[in-house]
Amino acid sequence: MIEFEHVSKVYPGGAEAVGDFSCVIPSHRTVVLVGSSGSGKTTLLRMINRMVDPSDGRVCIDGEDIRNRNPVELRRSIGYVLQHGGLLPHRTVLDNVATVPVLRGTQRGAARADARELLERVGLDPALGDRYPSQLSGGQQQRVGVARALAADPNILLMDEPFGAVDPIVRRELQQELLRLQSELGKTIVFVTHDIEEAFLLGDEVIVLSEGGRIAQRGTPADILAHPADDFVRDFVGADRAERTLETVEVEGRQLVVDGDGRPVGVLNR
Numbered sequence: 022m023i024e025f026e027h028v029s030k031v032y033p034g035g036a037e038a039v040g041d042f043s044c045v046i047p048s049h050r051t052v053v054l055v056g057s058s059g060s061g062k063t064t065l066l067r068m069i070n071r072m073v074d075p076s077d078g079r080v081c082i083d084g085e086d087i088r089n090r091n092p093v094e095l096r097r098s099i100g101y102v103l104q105h106g107g108l109l110p111h112r113t114v115l116d117n118v119a120t121v122p123v124l125r126g127t128q129r130g131a132a133r134a135d136a137r138e139l140l141e142r143v144g145l146d147p148a149l150g151d152r153y154p155s156q157l158s159g160g161q162q163q164r165v166g167v168a169r170a171l172a173a174d175p176n177i178l179l180m181d182e183p184f185g186a187v188d189p190i191v192r193r194e195l196q197q198e199l200l201r202l203q204s205e206l207g208k209t210i211v212f213v214t215h216d217i218e219e220a221f222l223l224g225d226e227v228i229v230l231s232e233g234g235r236i237a238q239r240g241t242p243a244d245i246l247a248h249p250a251d252d253f254v255r256d257f258v259g260a261d262r263a264e265r266t267l268e269t270v271e272v273e274g275r276q277l278v279v280d281g282d283g284r285p286v287g288v289l290n291r
């Protein structure tokens with residue numbers, strides 16, 4: 022469980038990036054922070070592994086104030102996936118994945134064997150392990166990023182726009198892969214995106230943020246879509262968007278589902 026208690030962040034010389042943010046992120050769930058650019062998503066995420074320390078308030082993991090934890094050790098115990106993979110360019114894929122376990126004392130041979138298994142787990146051919154990151158596609162690099170984040174078998178996985186830089190088809194594949202992995206692993210995932218569709222697909226719960234890390238609404242995707250808290254949320258989730266307002270029409274005895282523009286999107290099987 023991750024708890025933010027009245028957390029704020031003012032960067033040197035800057036305005037308040039996050040103000041008085043409180044929330045509890047339950048274990049073994051995927052919680053998505055979604056909001057427009059500058060709403061403080063990355064700042065909040067980085068407070069969990071102490072890449073950013075709050076100006077005020079505190080963050081606890083399983084009841085312990087993380088200020089009492091050594092930041093390097095804490096960071097190594099939490100998986101972190103970035104938009105551009107963050108892989109080390111001069112190390113092979115296998116060594117990239119094995120880096121943190123080796124730093125934490127696992128024998129290199131054993132760490133590399135585990136890394137091979139992890140590559141398979143994220144849907145990559147282990148033979149790619151001998152390549153360098155630049156010899157992989159963007160989607161493959163992101164899979165390696167996920168494998169690397171899982172290598173130390175962390176309870177918590179932080180993901181900052183991990184699929185933001187790949188094309189829509191690969192993005193869809195990576196999202197499905199993450200759903201599959203999470204159903205097997207049950208990690209506590211905090212996922213940042215500005216894409217509401219991605220948030221609704223991946224999140225058990227979604228937190229919609231407005232400027233300054235203010236929680237405009239928190240709930241399941243269904244809650245938020247059915248009952249947007251205010252106009253800001255309604256606009257953000259596009260509750261009135263044509264593809265969201267579906268209805269059925271009968272065509273030659275079959276129930277056709279059409280969107281708000283009358284475009285058919287499917288047939289109801291009953």
Ligand SMILES: Nc1ncnc2c1ncn2[C@@H]1O[C@H](COP(=O)(O)OP(=O)(O)OP(=O)(O)O)[C@@H](O)[C@H]1O
Pocket residue numbers: 032033035037038056057058059060061062063064065215
């Ligand atoms: N190191 C920093 N120094 C000064 N200001 C910063 C720093 N990092 C972030 N900020 C500011 O804090 C605010 C929140 O930034 P943050 O990156 O957390 O938002 P975000 O929601 O993740 O945005 P994006 O979607 O664009 O990544 C922004 O106004 C940003 O300019």
